[in-house]
Amino acid sequence: MEFTFDTEQIALRDAVRGLLRSRDDVPADQGFDPAMWTKLAAMGVLGLPFSEDVGGMGAGPIEVMIVAQELGRVLAPEPYVDSVVLAGGLIAAAGSDEQHATLLAALAEGESQPILAHAEPRTRWGTDAYGVVATSTTDGWTIDGTKEPVLYGDSATVLLVSALVGEQTKLFVVDPDEPGVTRTAYATHDGRRVARITFTKAAATPLGDAPADSSVLKDAFAQATIALCAEALGAMEVALDTTVGYLKTRKQFGVPLSKFQALTHRAADMYVSLELARSVVQYGAMCLAEGVEDPLVASRVKLQVSRSARHIGQEAIQLHGGIGMTDEYTIGHYTNRLTAMEHSLGDATFHRARLAQGLDQREIVDLLG
Amino acid sequence: MRLRLSAEDAAFQQDMRTFFTTQVPQETRDVIAHGKPLTRELIVETMQILNKAGLAVPHWPIEWGGRGWTTLQRHIWHEEMDLAGVPTPLAFNASMVGPVIAQFGSHEQKQRFLPATANLDIWWCQGFSEPDAGSDLASLRTTAVRDGNEWVVNGQKTWTTLGQWADWIFCLVRTDPDAPKKQQGISFLLFDLTSPGVTVRPIKLIDGGYEVNEVFFENVRVPADQLVGEENRGWDYAKFLLGNERVGVAPVGATKLRLRTARERALEPMADGSTLLADPLLAARFAELENELAALELTALRVAADSSDGRPDPASSILKLRGTQLQQDVTELLVDIAGHDSLATGAGEDSDVPSWAQRSVPTYLNYRKASIYGGSNEIQRTIIASSILGL
Known part of the structure; x- marks a missing residue:
């Protein structure tokens, strides 16, 4: 048992941190910076989790966690978790050899950006499709229906679409530039881009040789959840650092705010929340790396991280006072993004329900086995 | 990064589990599992079983019974003990005075006290807090004045846990009232509670039981060779004692055992055939608590696994x-599971109300202490804010 990074992992962390330091303005209509995406590709970060024979780096969940955490620290808007971990993970898990060779290699190179189009309005975070249907025709598969909200759906170059085939949810690959695909893009509350995507007899090919079953979503969601939580961890680290820095420098009544115990004790509680989140994120990544077969791991991680994120996000603004409410200052953006992360891939209530459901059938968790 | 225990540590865990579940009598472990009060005899008997097997004071120096284990192994030892419902070695002996004597005591003091302390032949109690020195411990006023070959002690201690069962006390006393800072001028003194001039008065607590005491000293004469280390350095030894422990700080195993018990209670059929756990709101509360405990356990493991270089992980603070918060949360959960059965405090053996439910409120009330003793949670927040966040 060991909770420390090795020297290569520390080097990776430092390299990504260094790269993210230099950033140009993010084009508003794109929601992220394509130049940064290219730089991440050049560093090998986009191919990190994929095997070397498809152009990846053959690294594991620990390295993915390290990268995601660094992206979170600067609130990087690039779709690392959505495109590399989630969509890339699905292709790696369920794609055909040909899809591996074309889609993953292009993703690792930064030339392609696959995105999963799964969410539908008035649904929660399950693995089923509802109003999107796939039909087999003599010319192949077509898809009809609407997906929304699809994060990064407007800039995606490849869509993975969950659709009903009869009563079962299957996965398909759709080229968003083909006829029959309409994308309407708008901004999320945290300044990223999201799309409503309408499919009208849109041409689709199965993910895999036969369209993959929605069960592959489970593992992919678990991996993406833990990476997303690592991203949230990075954001929480900086939110607390920023708050602590503010308490030390801002003066009222002639003294720094750090003289007021009503504030420092709240900062201490934020630190507790941060460290609990760090513990579960590292646990989640290690479980993935070691193939621990507990389907509830991702829920454990997300429940704690969601609790910590809400606590730290809210307190960070309160301890700053009015300046925390302003768009020109950083801290409110951290709270905003943390709120978005909370509601991606299942919120606290969703994951708590999963954990609560089988409690009559299973013992209280034993982490050491 | 590696989650799994090494083969060596996994075997160690198995050895511990086997020992605790086979060598400590089931009747003893049932007392803890059922939340009944421990007796002095059970605590002594268990510590002697552990000491005989070399499991009472593994963190002491090897020549005095220590085992040279890693911090992680000590963590596993402690967790397995808690999970098996084994009464843990008396903290005043094993974690407090023992390590202080081993580190700062004279050779004569070590020989005289350490074997008896490890075997609980001497039951120690802690003479730190005073009526006007709680969280502000350094303002203590009990004095010791040198008279020939003896110290003469006058004053009062309070919140002395299990002092009514104790043989000896380790006591912070003011030996230099003129020292420039209140932390200076304090010494660490050991003496027999049967010495003339000592009065122990138990304090009845809100759970109806007696656990803490007031201890009064009136011209108690203590031989000079029972002062530990150097005169007026007692504050340093007290800080060593309080900061010494990195294992068992958060009672994860004990809380987990209680949560397991709570789950079993919530699964027992009610008179109408239903179970409480079928209520999604209660199940959600379980899931929340289970997860909070898991996050805490992982943090405790992080601290234990990564302190091999001797430097404590800041997360240890x-x-x-958090450990005491969750400890209290689970006692609260048990009261709520008991429902109106929790009112049947004095029902006794003849009642259909199960004994755990009868004891649920006293236990809940008793554990309000956890966020107060050993540095209240407000003190802990101050420590985190100042020493970690630099505020």
Whole structure:
């Protein structure tokens, strides 16, 4: 048992941190910076989790966690978790050899950006499709229906679409530039881009040789959840650092705010929340790396991280006072993004329900086995 | 990064589990599992079983019974003990005075006290807090004045846990009232509670039981060779004692055992055939608590696994704070599961109300202490804010 990074992992962390330091303005209509995406590709970060024979780096969940955490620290808007971990993970898990060779290699190179189009309005975070249907025709598969909200759906170059085939949810690959695909893009509350995507007899090919079953979503969601939580961890680290820095420098009544115990004790509680989140994120990544077969791991991680994120996000603004409410200052953006992360891939209530459901059938968790 | 225990540590865990579940009598472990009060005899008997097997004071120096284990192994030892419902070695002996004597005591003091302390032949109690020196411990006023070959002690201690069962006391006393700072001028003194001039008065607590005491000293004469280390350095030894422990700070195993018990209670059929756990709101509360405990356990493991270089992980400071919160949360959960059965405090053996439910409120009330003793949770927050966040 060991909770420390090795020297290569520390080097990776430092390299990504260094790269993210230099950033140009993010084009508003794109929601992220394509130049940064290219730089991440050049560093090998986009191919990190994929095997070397498809152009990846053959690294594991620990390295993915390290990268995601660094992206979170600067609130990087690039779709690392959505495109590399989630969509890339699905292709790696369920794609055909040909899809591996074309889609993953292009993703690792930064030339392609696959995105999963799964969410539908008035649904929660399950693995089923509802109003999107796939039909087999003599010319192949077509898809009809609407997906929304699809994060990064407007800039995606490849869509993975969950659709009903009869009563079962299957996965398909759709080229968003083909006829029959309409994308309407708008901004999320945290300044990223999201799309409503309408499919009208849109041409689709199965993910895999036969369209993959929605069960592959489970593992992919678990991996993406833990990476997303690592991203949230990075954001929480900086939110607390920023708050602590503010308490030390801002003066009222002639003294720094750090003289007021009503504030420092709240900062201490934020630190507790941060460290609990760090513990579960590292646990989640290690479980993935070691193939621990507990389907509830991702829920454990997300429940704690969601609790910590809400606590730290809210307190960070309160301890700053009015300046925390302003768009020109950083801290409110951290709270905003943390709120978005909370509601991606299942919120606290969703994951708590999963954990609560089988409690009559299973013992209280034993982490050491 | 590696989650799994090494083969060596996994075997160690198995050895511990086997020992605790086979060598400590089931009747003893049932007392803890059923939340009944421990007796002095059970605590002594268990510590002697552990000491005989070399499991009472593994963190002491090897020549005095220590085992040279890693911090992680000590963590596993402690967790397995808690999970098996084994009464843990008396903290005043094993974690407090023992390590202080081993580190700062004279050779004569070590020989005289350490074997008897490890075997609980001497039951120690802690003479630190005073009526006007609680969280502000350094303002203590009990004095010791040198008279020939003896110290003469006058004053009062309070909140002396299990002092009514104790043989000896380790006591912070003011030996230099003129020292420039209140932390200076304090010494660490050991003496027999049967000495003339000592009065122990138990304090009845809100759970109806007696656990803490007031201890009064009136011209108690203590031989000079029972002062530990150097005169007026007692504050340093007290800080060593309080900061010494990195294992068992958060009682994860004990809380987990209680949560397991709570789950079993919530699964027992009610008169109408239903179970409480079928209520999604209660199940959600379980899931929340289970997860909070898992996050704490992982943090405790992080601290234990990564302190091999001797430097404490800063995260260790959250263990006491969070550990006591969850310890209290689960006692609260048990009261709520008991429902109106929790009112049947004095029902006794003849009642259909199960004994755990009868004891649920006293236990809940008793554990309000956890966020107060050993540095209240407000003190812990101050420590986190100042020493970790630099505020």
